[in-house]
Amino acid sequence: MRNYISLARILLNAGKTDSCIYYTGLAFQTSRKNNFLHYELNAAKLLAQAYQVKKMADSGVRYLTIAMIINDSIFSQARLRQFQAISFSEQQREQEMAAAKERYQSQTRLYGLLGVLFVSLLIAGILYRNNRQKQKANILLNKQKLDIENALSTLKDTQNQLIHAEKMASLGELTAGIAHEIQNPLNFVNNFSEVNTELFNEMEIEFKHGNPDEAFAIAGSIRQNLEKINEHGKRADSIVKGMLMHSRVHTGQKELTDLNALADEFLRLSYHSMRAKDKSFNCEISTDFDPGLCQLNLVPQDIGSVFMNIYNNAFYSISQKQKKQNGGYKPQLEVRTKKNKDTIDISIRDNGLGIPHEIAGKIFQPFFTTKPTGQGTGLGLSLAYDIVVNEHGGTISLNTEKADCTEFLVTLPIR
Structure with missing residues (x-):
């Protein structure tokens, strides 16, 4: 003891x-x-x-x-x-x-x-x-409670700033796409206007030389060019109207929307935005829109931003794969819509780099990104998930085959 x-x-x-x-x-x-x-x-x-x-x-x-x-x-x-x-x-x-x-x-x-x-x-x-x-x-x-409250407030402010930065980045890409798309009809208008100016000079010369038949033939060419100018002017007008529609004040109110038109419009804007960044970029785009699709009650600006984000990621993946391939690679992007009994499916499939299976479950997490530092905030797909699931009661999922293809499937309810 x-x-x-x-x-x-x-x-x-x-x-x-x-x-x-x-x-x-x-x-x-x-x-x-x-x-x-x-x-x-x-x-x-x-x-x-x-x-x-x-x-x-x-x-x-x-x-x-x-x-x-x-x-x-x-x-x-x-x-x-x-x-x-x-x-x-x-x-x-x-x-x-x-x-x-x-x-x-x-x-x-x-x-x-x-x-x-x-x-x-x-x-x-x-x-x-x-x-x-x-x-x-x-x-x-x-004291710890106050510190936690201050940290939470700071975190919320930082998160709001990052979300704002992501929206501004999307707006920049949207603007670049619009500018690139509107440039084409403007080029046609400018070219045909210059040609018509030359034709008017030639027509005046023919009239002065007493060749009315030749002058009338030139007038016919001028008329055809004016029709082309009018056609491309209307095309530019429709682009501007679409831009104004998507840049109006976002009220968050749902409205009946043609989903096929919305998906197609943002597809073109995203593609032209990528072309504006990289003139050598090219991709075969195919669409299969269900003609029997009914209009959906949704927030077009928000669903448009979902499409824009997925398209941008797809074109980025295709671009990175193009740079790694020596030849024989054919870039492809396929967009399909399908009406079911109670839902509508939107499939966006690309043959870019793909997403590895080990990180596929993380892509919808906030701040997760596979892009190099400074090229992505990691909020795009997180915001897309929130818009589709929480705001519209739908689903968004990923089907991926590593180094082969990536497919996003967005499902929205018919209400």
């Missing part, structure tokens, strides 16, 4: 409280079993001290009380032996024995009162310490 208690004291001083309690407990149980009161007393005191270190007040008070009881027991046995010795040797001094007994009882009562007072003071000290610790913990929790 002595070795256990000595080892336990060393462990307690070393800060290994649990090990101290274990060995002291062994010494305590062994001492109690063999009625070794002194070792039992030392073990009880050491256990009380160890539990106080672990801030287990109830266990500490329990073993402290046990120590006091053992101490009283040891003291009682010693006095009893002394009393018996005095009785045996001094039987004639009964009055002195009575006085000694009275003193003993007084001391016992005093020790009892002192013990109660000590325990009361100990409990009061423990309660006071716990209360102080609780106050400090509350202050710390309030």
Whole structure:
């Protein structure tokens, strides 16, 4: 027992409280079993001290009380032996024995009162310490709460800024596509206007030289050119009207929309945007739009941004694969729509780099991107998921074959 208690004291001083309690407990149980009161007393005191270190007040008070009881027991046995010795040797001094007994009882009562007072003071000290610790913990929790609220506010601001940046990037790509697409009819208008100016000069010369037949033939060519100018002018007008429709204030209100036209329009804008960035880019585009598609009640700007994001990713993947291939690669993008009983499917499939299976489950997570740093925020597909699933009650999923093709399937309910 002595070795256990000595080892336990060393462990307690070393800060290994649990090990101290274990060995002291062994010494305590062994001492109690063999009625070794002194070792039992030392073990009880050491256990009380160890539990106080672990801030287990109830266990500490329990073993402290046990120590006091053992101490009283040891003291009682010693006095009893002394009393018996005095009785045996001094039987004639009964009055002195009575006085000694009275003193003993007084001391016992005093020790009892002192013990109660000590325990009361100990409990009061423990309660006071716990209360102080609780106050400090509350202050710390309030500070941590404020820090978390500030961090959350900062995170929301940063997230809003990133979402705004993603929308501005999409707007830039949309503008580039519109500018590139409108450039074609404007080039035709400018070219035919220049040709007509030359033809007017030739017609005046023919009239002056008395060749009306030749002049009228030139006038016919001018008329054909004017028809071409009118045709391409109307084409530019339709592009501008479409641009104005998509750049109007976004109210978030749903309206009946031709999904085929919406998918086709943003397909052209995305393609021309890619062509504006890379003049050498080319891709075979095929569409298979279901003619029986009904108009859907949706937010056209939001669904358009979903299409734009998927198209942009597809053309980017195709462009990267083109740069890696030496030859023999034929870039292809296929867009299909299909009407089901209660839903409409929109399939967008490309034969670019594909998406590895091990990261396919992460692509809809915010801030996840496979593009190099600075070329993507990782919010495009996350916003697309939110628009399709949360705003329109649909689904968006990915079918991928690594290094072969990527297919996004958007399903919208018919309501």
